[in-house]
Amino acid sequence: MREHTTDKSARQTARQTGGVDAYGVQPGVPFQDLSRWATKAPEGEQLISTAYGDKVQKDLAFVEHKPGVHKPDPILVADNVTRRFGGITAVDVDHFEIERHGITALIGPNGAGKTTFFNLMTGFDTPNTGRWTFDGQDMAHMKPERVARMGMVRTFQLTKVMSRLTVLDNMLLGAPVQPGEGMFRSLVPPLWRKQEKANIEKAEALLERFLLIKKKDDxxxxxxxxxxxxxxxxxxxxxxxKLVMLDEPMAGVNPALKQSLLDHIVSLREEGTTVLFVEHDINMVRHIADWVTVMAEGRIVAEGQPKSVMDDPAVVDAYLGAHADIDLGDDSVLEMTESEEA
Structure with a gap:
C-alpha cells in the first residue's frame, strides 16, 4: 500500500481536469482488469491497487458513528428530504452524505423507504420538502435524464432491460454521445459512423468484463x-x-453470479466510481461496504462501519425485534429466523 498525502483541493483539481491525481490514478480509468478478483487476489498474488479503498477507509476511520454525520469528502449531500403518501411518511431524512469513492450500503427492513429515497435522489419522484446536491451542484427537481447526464446513474430492483432489443443494443442505449440520433444527421453516415464504432467497442468491452459477450446478439x-x-x-x-446507485443488485441472482457481482462492485471503486447500494444480504454488506447507513420507517437510525452498525441496538431492533440480544454479524442469526418462520 502507498502513502497518500493529497489534500482535498488536489483531488478536486484532478477530477475537474480529467488528469492523474496524486495517487497516480486517473478517474474512470481502471488500474487493470480488477473485475476478475477484486475482493480477493489469486493465490500467490496481491491486489494491484487499492488506492481509493485505502483513502476512504482512512477518512472514515475518524468519522463519528451517528445518524446524519458529516463526511470528509461527500459527493452527495441531502437535507430535510421528506416524501409523504397521504398520511404515511415514507421518507423523512434530516441529513445524509455519501463519501466520495466509497462503497456505501443503505440497509433496512422492507418498507423502510430505501427505494423511495433512491427515486427522489434520481428524479423519478418528487419530494414534499428538501434539497440535495451532487458534486456541489443542486439536483432538486431535476429530471432523471439530466441527473444521469450529471454523472449519477442508477439501476432498478426490477430490471429495466428492453426485452425485444439485443443485449448489444441495450448497451448502446446507455452511450452518452450518439450524434446519429437526429433525423437529418442520420442521413449522413460520415457524421456519426466513427462515434457509433467507438460506442460499440466500449459496449463490447463492458460485456466482456461482465461475462455477457457471448450473449451480445441474443x-x-x-x-x-x-x-x-x-x-x-x-x-x-x-x-x-461518478456515482452508481444499485437497488438490490443481488435480488434474484443465483449463487454462481453473486461473487461476480461483488467483484464488479468493488472494482468500480478502484476505478474512481462512488457506489451506493441497497441490499438485504447482511453478509454481503459486511463483506464489501466501507460505510453502512440504516433506514427504518423512513428515517436514518444508524450509520457507521459495518461491524459497529451490526452491533447497534437500533439496527438489531429494526431487523429482529424480539431477537434484540443477538449479533447481526453472526451468520447463524439468519438461519435461526428462517427456521422459526418455517
Missing part, C-alpha cells in the same frame, strides 16, 4: 434474472458515471 428477454442484473450494471457504466 434478445435481452432471453437472459436469466442474474444476467439481466449484470446487463443493467454494464449499461449504467456506458456513461462513465
Amino acid at each position: 434478445y435481452a428477454g432471453s437472459l436469466s434474472g442474474g444476467q439481466r442484473k449484470l446487463l443493467e450494471m454494464a449499461r449504467a457504466l456506458m456513461r462513465d458515471p
